[in-house]
Amino acid sequence: MPGKQLLAAGDLPDLMDVRGQAVARRALEVAAAGGHNLLMVGPPGAGKSMLAARLPSILPPLTPRELLDVSMIQSIAGELAGGALSDRRPFRAPHHSASMAALIGGGLKVRPGEASLAHNGVLFLDELPEFQPSVLDSLRQPLESGETVIARANARVSYPSRFQLIAAMNPCKCGMAGTPGHTCKRGAACSTDYQARISGPFLDRIDIRIDVPAVSASDMIVAGAAPEPSVTVASRVAAARERQRHRYEAAGHPDILTNAAASSALIERMVEPDRESQSLLLQAAERFNLSARAYHRVLKVARTLADLAGSEKVARPHIAEALSYRLNFGSA
Ligand SMILES: Nc1ncnc2c1ncn2[C@@H]1O[C@H](COP(=O)(O)OP(=O)(O)OP(=O)(O)O)[C@@H](O)[C@H]1O
Ligand SMILES: [Mg+2]
Known part of the structure; x- marks a missing residue:
């Protein structure tokens, strides 16, 4: 322009x-x-x-x-x-x-x-x-x-x-x-x-x-170490986004840049929970009556947690942390 x-x-x-x-x-x-x-x-x-x-x-x-x-x-x-x-x-x-x-x-x-x-x-x-x-x-x-x-x-x-x-x-x-x-x-x-x-x-x-x-x-007065500046956090965010971009591009979806933007079917393919994670998901689904939408959204957050950790596999701790964010405040 x-x-x-x-x-x-x-x-x-x-x-x-x-x-x-x-x-x-x-x-x-x-x-x-x-x-x-x-x-x-x-x-x-x-x-x-x-x-x-x-x-x-x-x-x-x-x-x-x-x-x-x-x-x-x-x-x-x-x-x-x-x-x-x-x-x-x-x-x-x-x-x-x-x-x-x-x-x-x-x-x-x-x-x-x-x-x-x-x-x-x-x-x-x-x-x-x-x-x-x-x-x-x-x-x-x-x-x-x-x-x-x-x-x-x-x-x-x-x-x-x-x-x-x-x-x-x-x-x-x-x-x-x-x-x-x-x-x-x-x-x-x-x-x-x-x-x-x-x-x-x-x-x-x-x-x-x-x-x-x-x-x-x-x-505030007795605060310990100085809080992390935005540039440090931004570099971790950028690395995690780069992983996502690569993954979706390799899967034939170059238009998808984040886990949040992936469809339900696609995120299921990208996560493939192991047995441990599956049993945790099943427990949560039964106990908290997770909707299908909630289930896919938990998978997306868990995929991001693994991406932030630089891990190709989504493991149980990622699923557990993703569930903990979902189960706060109101229904699942
Ligand atoms: N964790 C913190 N570190 C430093 N300053 C803080 C912190 N929390 C609050 N403050 C100070 O308190 C002020 C008010 O914070 P803020 O407006 O973000 O509160 P809020 O949670 O949005 O409140 P409200 O519910 O009334 O909207 C900030 O501008 C800042 O000066
Ligand atoms: Mg406010």
Whole structure:
């Protein structure tokens, strides 16, 4: 494209700023490595928004092909006004008051919405239960198929929308359920009513769910070793993505770049759990009533964990860790 320059990555918020939170840091790395959806649940001030804002600093740059798709959508949405292209992955964080049209797209000119503007990048929904339930449910389709379809009286427009969903929320309306020593004034209803705003089918599409407890001020003061900077994490993420790209290319799917983007049939071929892993999966399936979708999503996360570890085989510890992310918060 003549006259368009490529912007350098520039200064992004760095993971070096995040103290403690080992579980959340690990989950963010796994999500980045495989393109998985992530939900962080924790009290106010735990650092959820802070962690999400640091995801772009560990994601690999867009490939030229991905960049082309992203800039095409931006140009239809009229967001390429400056004329500058960037190989940084989109990071869209719509406010919880966003309408369905803003998220999915629409209007007279059938403009792409946030879900499409986040294509090949991240859609960050902060304060998840504060979104209109119907607006959240409209994301179910793109979360499954990677495209949004806007139906009109005389036309049907579809835009690519393969985004990675990152969501954050408090465990209850007052924000503190589960914090040691705290009892909600409204009792159990404080969290059940709040969590019920997110439908089961929506939650089912989130592969990694973690609790993010607050880091106390004293933990911050006596913090041990300096936290790892984003560049170190980004290099592990890049290596894991490279493994995925090679694997899917060798299997005849050069368009698939992450485990999250693989179809159910394909991921079954790519994992082939050994006997030990199979028995663990069977136990979990029976005990927690795993849906077929949940089963495939566990396999995808387990494949990413093996890729991060540089392992060709997916072994029992990978399956166990993937299951542990799934069985947090709500149903499996
Ligand atoms: N682990 C941490 N390391 C360093 N600073 C932290 C950490 N956790 C929280 N903070 C500090 O607390 C501030 C609030 O964090 P943040 O906004 O990410 O919380 P949150 O979990 O999103 O809360 P809320 O539920 O209210 O949205 C941060 O800007 C940062 O200054
Ligand atoms: Mg926040």
